[in-house]
Amino acid sequence: MKRLAAKRPAGSTAPPLSTVAELALGAVAGALAQVFTIPVAVIATRQQIGRSIDRPSAKKKASKAPADEEKAEKAEEESESEEEYDDSFFGIAKEIIAEEGMTGLWLGLKPGLVLTVNPAITYGLFERVKSLMLLAKGETNMNAKLSPWMAFVVGALSKSLATVVTYPYIMAKVRIQARSADIEEAEEEHIPPPHHNKPHHKTGHHLGALTVLARIWRRNGFLGWYQGMGAQLVKAVITQALLFMSKDQFEHWALAIMVLFYRLRGGKS
Numbered sequence: 612m613k614r615l616a617a618k619r620p621a622g623s624t625a626p627p628l629s630t631v632a633e634l635a636l637g638a639v640a641g642a643l644a645q646v647f648t649i650p651v652a653v654i655a656t657r658q659q660i661g662r663s664i665d666r667p668s669a670k671k672k673a674s675k676a677p678a679d680e681e682k683a684e685k686a687e688e689e690s691e692s693e694e695e696y697d698d699s700f701f702g703i704a705k706e707i708i709a710e711e712g713m714t715g716l717w718l719g720l721k722p723g724l725v726l727t728v729n730p731a732i733t734y735g736l737f738e739r740v741k742s743l744m745l746l747a748k749g750e751t752n753m754n755a756k757l758s759p760w761m762a763f764v765v766g767a768l769s770k771s772l773a774t775v776v777t778y779p780y781i782m783a784k785v786r787i788q789a790r791s792a793d794i795e796e797a798e799e800e801h802i803p804p805p806h807h808n809k810p811h812h813k814t815g816h817h818l819g820a821l822t823v824l825a826r827i828w829r830r831n832g833f834l835g836w837y838q839g840m841g842a843q844l845v846k847a848v849i850t851q852a853l854l855f856m857s858k859d860q861f862e863h864w865a866l867a868i869m870v871l872f873y874r875l876r877g878g879k880s
Contacts (some may be wrong), residue, residue, distance in 0.1 A: 649723050650704075650716040656788040657703045679856055686724030710790075722784040722820040725777070732773040733766075733851060740765050756859045770848045778843065779836040782827075783820035806847030 695704075707715040744765070745755050757765065774781075827835040 626710040635731075636729045637731030641730055645720065645723045645727060649718075649720055652708065652723075653716055653718050653788045654700060654703045656785065657707065657790075658698055658700075660789050661698070669773045679835040719820075720789045722780045722787070725780050725820070726784065729773045729777045729781075732776065735762050736772060737765055737855060740769065759856045759860060762859065763852045763856040767848045767852035769855075770851035771844065774840070774844050774847050778840050779824055780820055781843065782836065782838065782840075783823040786823055787818055787820065 619654075703717065707718075711718065741757055741762075744757065744761070756762075824836060827838075831838070
């Protein structure tokens, strides 16, 4: 990069990146972030869904206890021996390691890496449409900005397209991390569901996103890949559109505050 910059004439500006380059750089940056942040995402997902699906509460067990005294006493002993559910950050991490091994903290990493194209598509498409709109207006300044509402509309459209393209992998990733995919696999193969704090995969092989998507295709067809997309679309589009609308305004405000601070500092000196 330094050599390329040195070859440019003095005072010239760097040429804009192509859409492909922007997508590639965004995907690489997102992939690096995924490697370090996905364990936190897995733990947060487990905390949000609460108690494990395969681990009913002691109250439910007691309500289903038989009338027979011996069976009732046995059920009470089992419920008493059951350890209290720890939903703290480290408690959930310990549970995941007991059930999935250390690699369980990186469940959904592969679909997560694929999903790095989501923000890359969003930003790449936004910048491309933005440049085309500015050229259509006859604006040649590379630092020109869209109006806030136009940035909102373009940002919403960009995020909508990125979400529609990547949503099947978003759903597969959530199901893998929430462990509902393991329950569905047990039901499909007619085997007992996985137990709490015990290894879920004897072979050490975790379910992949393609396996989850293939199962959904067999059960619900193509539309099954887009279950719940409405809520995800509204959330993602509003968040990203507001970000694009406010980004340029915040840049102006930050620059104005820095200039004012510099002047005040210069006046005191």
